[in-house]
Amino acid sequence: xxxxKGEGQPDLPEAGVDxxxxxxxxxxxxxxxxxxxxxxxxxxxxLTLLLRPGMHQDHPAWLSRMSTxxxxxxxxxxxxxxxxxxxxxxxxxxxxxxxxxLSRQFTPDRCLPRPAQGRSGxxxxxxVIALAVLGTMAAGVYLxxxxxxxxxxxxxxxxxxxxxxxxQIDLVLSREPFDLSAAYLSGTFNPLxxxxxxxxxxxxxxxxxxxxxxxxxxxxxxxxxxxATPSISSPYYPYYPYYRTGSxxxxxxxxxxxxxxxxxxxxxxxxxxxxxxxTGMTMTFAGATNNLNVRRVSATVSYSFRNKNYxxxxxxxxxxxx
Numbered sequence: 534x535x536x537x538k539g540e541g542q543p544d545l546p547e548a549g550v551d552x553x554x555x556x557x558x559x560x561x562x563x564x565x566x567x568x569x570x571x572x573x574x575x576x577x578x579x580l581t582l583l584l585r586p587g588m589h590q591d592h593p594a595w596l597s598r599m600s601t602x603x604x605x606x607x608x609x610x611x612x613x614x615x616x617x618x619x620x621x622x623x624x625x626x627x628x629x630x631x632x633x634x635l636s637r638q639f640t641p642d643r644c645l646p647r648p649a650q651g652r653s654g655x656x657x658x659x660x661v662i663a664l665a666v667l668g669t670m671a672a673g674v675y676l677x678x679x680x681x682x683x684x685x686x687x688x689x690x691x692x693x694x695x696x697x698x699x700x701q702i703d704l705v706l707s708r709e710p711f712d713l714s715a716a717y718l719s720g721t722f723n724p725l726x727x728x729x730x731x732x733x734x735x736x737x738x739x740x741x742x743x744x745x746x747x748x749x750x751x752x753x754x755x756x757x758x759x760x761a762t763p764s765i766s767s768p769y770y771p772y773y774p775y776y777r778t779g780s781x782x783x784x785x786x787x788x789x790x791x792x793x794x795x796x797x798x799x800x801x802x803x804x805x806x807x808x809x810x811x812t813g814m815t816m817t818f819a820g821a822t823n824n825l826n827v828r829r830v831s832a833t834v835s836y837s838f839r840n841k842n843y844x845x846x847x848x849x850x851x852x853x854x855x
Contacts, residue, residue: 687838690790690801694834694845697788697805701832702849705732705807713826713853731772733828733851735809736781743780747771758787758804783808790836803836803843812850826853 655663708730716728724742734742743752749768754777763770775784788805792798807830814825833846 683839690836690838691843691845693790694788694803694836694843695847697790697803698832698834698845698847701732701805701807702830702847705830705832705849705851708732709854711851711854714855731775731784732807733809733830734784735811735828736783739777739784740780743777754784758785788834788836790834801836801838803834806833806835807831808833827851 710728711730711733712728716722716724716726718726722729722738722741724738724745724747727747729738731739731742743754746752746768749766752768752772754769754772754775756776756778758776759774763773772784775786777784783806785804785806788803789799790803791801793800810829810831812825812827812829814827815822816825817823828851829848830851831846831848833844835842835844837843
């Protein structure tokens with residue numbers, strides 16, 4: 534048999550061994566096909582059991598033994614039969630020839646290639662489920678970050694509203710002069726004396742201020758937050774930026790809650806309303822009852838954020854200087 538591997542020919546499957554068909558039929562093996570390694574082993578075992586007991590299927594190792602002097606394995610895996618030893622039966626030589634031929638023709642690298650195992654991959658269902666899980670996780674993360682951001686913005690706006698209310702309370706407690714005895718010296722409130730700051734005026738006193746004025750004429754309060762600063766000669770100038778929505782209403786002013794740090798635009802703004810009420814507290818001493826002139830001031834900041842209304846309120850008490 535020609536050695537195609539030694540001649541550099543490609544490893545192609547060999548055709549069926551038609552010459553050995555009578556022998557295969559005699560020992561009960563089908564022919565006219567290209568057997569694989571298991572088929573070769575079956576042929577060799579059948580032949581050895583038929584002609585010479587004691588031979589095993591590991592015929593290449595058996596044929597390559599050097600003690601019998603029958604075969605010799607040369608470079609490249611080629612077996613060459615040597616001269617038979619003295620007294621070897623002719624049937625043994627026949628079997629050796631057949632087995633050598635089969636061993637050379639049906640070595641593992643010359644058999645038909647086995648189908649390669651398919652590469653493992655993902656099915657469409659697995660991909661869809663994975664995408665659904667990833668989408669759910671991404672939505673959860675987005676909602677979580679959005680909730681955290683909303684909570685942070687809400688807390689910041691609440692702190693800003695508290696600051697605005699606290700500033701108004703500090704202004705109420707620090708404005709001077711606050712002398713109710715002098716303001717009511719004539720028995721009624723006289724705004725021309727300018728003895729009561731506007732931050733601690735009651736609604737009745739505000740109505741008197743709007744009617745009489747403070748020396749420059751009646752004070753006309755705007756009904757909405759002013760968009761520009763009035764002139765110095767205006768009677769309203771000392772009371773800017775307060776406004777009143779109507780008669781009998783407390784003073785209000787616009788409270789800027791949050792501005793965009795980049796553009797400077799007002800994102801959230803609220804309204805600061807200052808309510809002043811005379812507590813009417815009195816004290817009796819040495820048979821005389823005197824008014825303590827104590828007023829309760831409430832500063833309330835109202836604003837809206839994400840269609841939700843918020844109110845921050847602070848209260849304080851202010852006693853007249855005299």
